[in-house]
Amino acid sequence: MVKRTLGWSLLAVPLVLAMAGPMIAGPVESVGAPWQVPGAAHPLGTDVLGRDALTVVLAGGFPVIGMTAAALVLAYLIGVPLGLVAAGRGRLADETVMRSLDLVLAFPSLLVLMVLAATGHRGPGVLIPVVAVLQLPAITRVVRAAALAPGCRTAVEALTLQGQPWWRIQFGYVARHLAGPVATDAGTRLGVVLYLLASANFLGLGLPADSPDWAVVIERNSEALYTSPAVVLVPAALLMALCVGTNLVTDRLLAARRVIA
Incomplete structure (x- = not known):
């Protein structure tokens, strides 16, 4: 039961953010200096382009x-x-x-x-x-x-x-x-x-360097891992949740299929 709940939860979080995030994120644009630390105005800080990191994360899952x-x-x-x-x-x-x-x-x-x-x-x-x-x-x-x-x-x-x-x-x-x-x-x-x-x-083969895509954001902000870690760790955690959740859900569905068979 715990494994099933954990798997679906891990899978649901990045999928829901990828689908609903762009609708609530607002415009992805520069709002301040690069790599500001988290604060009241920017809960996750800002990224290398001075964009609000939370807005970037909300907008970057679908690509x-x-x-x-x-x-x-x-x-x-x-x-x-x-x-x-x-x-x-x-x-x-x-x-x-x-x-x-x-x-x-x-x-x-x-x-x-x-x-x-x-x-x-x-x-x-x-x-x-x-x-x-x-x-x-x-x-x-x-x-x-x-x-x-x-x-x-x-x-x-x-x-x-x-x-x-x-x-x-x-x-x-x-x-x-x-x-x-x-x-x-x-x-x-x-x-x-x-x-x-x-x-x-x-x-530089995939999406533009200013894309809010989670993979692009992780690569572009890797230098700020110690000074502004949220902008790197949050999208990285979402990608990890997607991979782990997919495997847990797959294992659970296959186990249920074997029991039915």
């Missing part, structure tokens, strides 16, 4: 959460079918898919982001698909491994003997048994995607 969700959804929309094809279409398809993705795996993620930044390719329209592609090798391997598990293979062989086509077996039967592995992987991959997006913003 990072929206980009993270978009990148994850795109990655799984591509990675899950690829994993099912690799597992169900024979050795040639398996080798083609997995060796092709090994090429993506050979390039370090940060190196890819640095090259994009150096060539001037930037913005959410570039960053989201790039981050999604960088996650494909790991996602495809998870799906392929789950689809090749002994329990699935026994049922697949029986359905094959009945004359069922491969696509109906893989996308009809096997896909229904991937919810657990995919949900577990997504919960942990959320942190990886957040890290990549924060790194991209640090390189």
Whole structure:
């Protein structure tokens, strides 16, 4: 009971702030000197641009959460079918898919982001698909491994003997048994995607430097961690709550699903 309540609470706080915060934040503009300490006028102090830190935090959740969700959804929309094809279409398809993705795996993620930044390719329209592609090798391997598990293979062989086509077996039967592995992987991959997006913003590849996005705010105000810590620690705590809450909720839902099954 405590774990369930804690998980939903941790997840709800950043999500509610991301959705409702921009509507109550007001204009995000300079109101004083940079890095003022918290006071009556500015409960969290001010950031590097002299903006009220509380206003920035309220306005900055939707961009990072929206980009993270978009990148994850795109990655799984591509990675899950690829994993099912690799597992169900024979050795040639398996080798083609997995060796092709090994090429993506050979390039370090940060190196890819640095090259994009150096060539001037930037913005959410570039960053989201790039981050999604960088996650494909790991996602495809998870799906392929789950689809090749002994329990699935026994049922697949029986359905094959009945004359069922491969696509109906893989996308009809096997896909229904991937919810657990995919949900577990997504919960942990959320942190990886957040890290990549924060790194991209640090390189100037993602959102503008004056964006109130939580990841941008953390990077831009890192020098004030000891003199004005609230402007760094509050958005960092919200991102951490998002990651931890997602994993706790995922674990709880999977445990309830196993009990029902």
